[in-house]
Amino acid sequence: MAENMSVVINVNGAGREVSVEPRKTLADAIREDLGLTGTHLGCEHGVCGACTILLDGEVVRSCLMLAVQADGAEITTIEGIADGDALHPMQSAFSEYHGLQCGFCTPGMILAGIDVVSRNPDPSPQEIREEMGGNICRCTGYQKIVESVQAAAAVMSAEGGSA
Amino acid sequence: MKPAVFDYSAPESIGEALDLLAEHGSGAKVLAGGQSLVPMLNFRLARPAHLIDVNGVGSLSYISANGALRIGAMTRLTALGESGDVAGAHPVIPAAVAQIGHRAIRNRGTIGGSLAHNDPAAELPAVLMALDAEVTARSADGERVIGMQDLIEDRLFDTTLDDTELLTEIRIPAAAGSSFGFREFARRHGDFALAGVAAVITTDGSTITQAALGAFGGTHATRLPTAEAALVGAEAGDAAFAAAGAGAAADFPATSDVHGTAEYRSHLINVLTVRALKDAAGQAGGGNG
Structure with missing residues (x-):
């Protein structure tokens, strides 16, 4: 097992730090390490689009990135688009x-x-x-x-x- | 559906990446945009011992239009498709890029990654063959320039790059005065095409003086020499285009799978070639530009 790496991600406006294996996809880190299960995983190979997030403002598939690649990035998930209780x-x-x-x-x-x-x-x-x-x-x-x-x-x- | 274990490096310079490749060789895989490699990792179709992530090598991402068009290997497809310099020099490129996957794919996918992965259904290897592009491959021992034809040969999901080489730049000679057509047929927008063709032609007003056609969706990306021979010296028009379409079908390495038979794909490449040439001729005449 490869050693865990520390990754700092700005998630929906807040800085978060997680420790992940290099092989962990960003989608899995979002769900399992950040606890944001609104990002769904359908196919896990970039076909279905369920895991779509915004990475530095651009739409990407979080199952086609490694979590370690998001070090220093800003991501927006479905949990981050409403303004408090006011829906987007x-x-x-x-x-x-x-x-x-x-x-x-x-x-x-x-x-x-x-x-x-x-x-x-x-x-x-x-x-x-x-x-x-x-x-x-x-x-x-x-x-x-x-x-x-x-x-x-x-x-x-x-x-x-x-x- | 999760990658197997690998060691991970994220070099920040080309030199660092080349040293890592020299050290790990065939056990290593270069991670570019990851839109093909990460699915293969997730399926464990690829199980490299070492992953060298070059997304942090900023010097691999650029577009330079002084003379020949030079494009850094890590240039994202979105940037490639939206570049005024690229559209000005070779408008066939943005036309092709618009057909590659979806926005989310193009935001991560790179030109160099597409060439090095060499999916036989990918647009860019065929387009860059038609444009007579060359790539620079660097290793810790030096660098060499490889023509697209020699990079791809008859290969699929493989190139003539050595295990210790990194594709760093794509260079495309100017093609002033040419016009293009790009056609592909996919079952849904953004899906891999069943067949597709890029045609770049030059005329002296009525006679075709140069013709370069690159096709994809067969067993491997390829130029279409019989179609090109049918065009050069002929008058730009339906007769020459029909002959080129038939030539394209003869040249095209069609294959059967669940999405279509080889016969159907050969028919497609014939029809798509004729349409692409009509598009190109329309531009040359200032028609449907």
């Missing part, structure tokens, strides 16, 4: 437009949706489908997911902020 507009829209069924893909969908809107404030349904093609919903509730992202985009644009 993307979360509110998923609730209002029924953008989830079983909810397993939802954390990744919401972070991917925030990323799409941050780059394109008024995405068309087709653009949302293409941009979010890397996030799979096995309930196949895509229609409502697209509607949710569009609705959130309108709110986020009106608020003048992207996140």
